[in-house]
Amino acid sequence: MGWNGKNTTHAGIEERGFELIVAGNAVPGVYWAPSNAPSERLVLLGHGGTSHKKIEYIVAVANFLAAKGIASLAIDAPGHGERAIEGAANPDMDAFEQTWREGGGTETVLAEWKAALDFIEDEIGARPTGWWGLSMGTMMGLPVTATDERIRVAVLGLMGTRGPNGKDLERFAPRVTCPVSFLVQWDDELIPRQTCLDLFDALGSKKKTLHANPGRHQAVPQFELAASADYLDRSLR
Amino acid sequence: MGWNGKNTTHAGIEERGFELIVAGNAVPGVYWAPSNAPSERLVLLGHGGTSHKKIEYIVAVANFLAAKGIASLAIDAPGHGERAIEGAANPDMDAFEQTWREGGGTETVLAEWKAALDFIEDEIGARPTGWWGLSMGTMMGLPVTATDERIRVAVLGLMGTRGPNGKDLERFAPRVTCPVSFLVQWDDELIPRQTCLDLFDALGSKKKTLHANPGRHQAVPQFELAASADYLDRSLR
Secondary structure (H helix, E strand, O other): OEEEEEEEEEOOEEEEEEEEEEOOEEEEEEEEEEOOOOOOEEEEEEOOOOOOOOOHHHHHHHHHHHOOOEEEEEEOOOOOHHHOOOOOOOOOHHHHHHHHHHOOHHHHHHHHHHHHHHHHHHHHOOOOEEEEEOOHHHHHHHHHHHHOOOEEEEEEEOOOOOOOOHHHHHHHHHHOOOOEEEEEEOOOOOOOHHHHHHHHHHOOOOOEEEEEEOOOOOOOOHHHHHHHHHHHHHHOO | OEEEEEEEEEOOEEEEEEEEEEOOEEEEEEEEEEOOOOOOEEEEEEOOOOOOOOOHHHHHHHHHHHOOOEEEEEEOOOOOHHHOOOOOOOOOHHHHHHHHHHOOHHHHHHHHHHHHHHHHHHHHOOOOEEEEEOOHHHHHHHHHHHHOOOEEEEEEEOOOOOOOOHHHHHHHHHHOOOOEEEEEEOOOOOOOHHHHHHHHHHOOOOOEEEEEEOOOOOOOOHHHHHHHHHHHHHHOO
16 A cells, blocks of 8 residues: 555646555545645545546646646545446436445544545645545545544535435534535535535534535535635635 | 815815705715826715714725726715714614614605716716725625616615515515625624625625625725725726
8 A cells, every 4th residue: 555656647637546455445636736846735625426536626726726736536435436336427316326325424534534644644744635525425435524533624515414424524514623624516406506506504614615516406506616726725724 | 055165185185065956855975086197987886884984994995996987976875974973873673674764764865866867967978987885885785786777786784684674675686687796794793694695685786796804894804995996997998
């Protein structure tokens, strides 16, 4: 386990692959950093359900962050990406929930993200760190942010109190105390709007801000992706 | 009626007073412009209830805009500022609603804002124009934006479908079609949260975005004022 030697550099961003073993499972990940200077801040990028660590919007946010001198990392969630099992790319919510449960749910992702951050801190050093993750990226990131004091700021959203791990999120939300920017898709066909507003409500953070835009679950406007990187940049200074 | 000769210039912003007569009533106003260059864009600034045209946050937004080369103007609403009547500064909602009704309500403010924009366009020239106004600034600005095609973008918020002119707002909202940024105070003690969300819902604009922050009606964070000026700047280009 460790760096896997799959490295590339282009357009000012260096990408390094790694693989960890957590509770017996191989967890593949990728670390991005600006290629021209040391990066003194880090963001963990949690991908959405039926997606993977290098899906387009994750790479887009990694690039927005790298342009501000911020490193980032992503890992494949259980049953996703290089860990995909039959049918994991099925966008059906029942199939997704089954993948989530069979992958071990909240406790497993907490252990895996802790291992990933530990690894990068051991290798590169500890730095001010944030979380970015929507939908399943919030199912993972809200508990991570609530329990790992290294996370100083989070971009969350597209998830509510009645999602696949809604009970966990309700329980962890009051323990989130760092600044949070929370995104809502106003016409979300997967996660009822009111449950998203309820989850925002439940966050313990004194500094929290909600951005809502018209459109369905997957139609987050590009300007919000850019704005979320700006928010992390300002908050991690 | 016209410029009243009360002019000042400081810190890069020129302020010129004016007074109009609309339906027999004197309407005092102020026009702000960057002092060092012609401004090719304009924003109308609608102040909140029990407030006036030069209240601190209006001046703050005028300065944010001037720094981007954008001119702005504000007028005192009926019963406010230089037009204040006994008790108009009373923050009591019943007293405020009485002031609003006795001032002529939606129809009067539509006529006054049209006169103000006509005056500035006659004097300075027609330019891409936006609206900025929260609370009573939305009670005025939503109907103005719905009916005056010169308004190309609006910052609205802190108002709902059951405010003092809630029925008017419900009626005009579908006719608002330009981009809108809508602010909500999550713990608003004057305007129930859900009625604000309902008003955002009712806006006809395809491009609309909602920003919500914790706190009471008057506790809009300074960063949202700055962000609202950025939004107008981007939208009026």
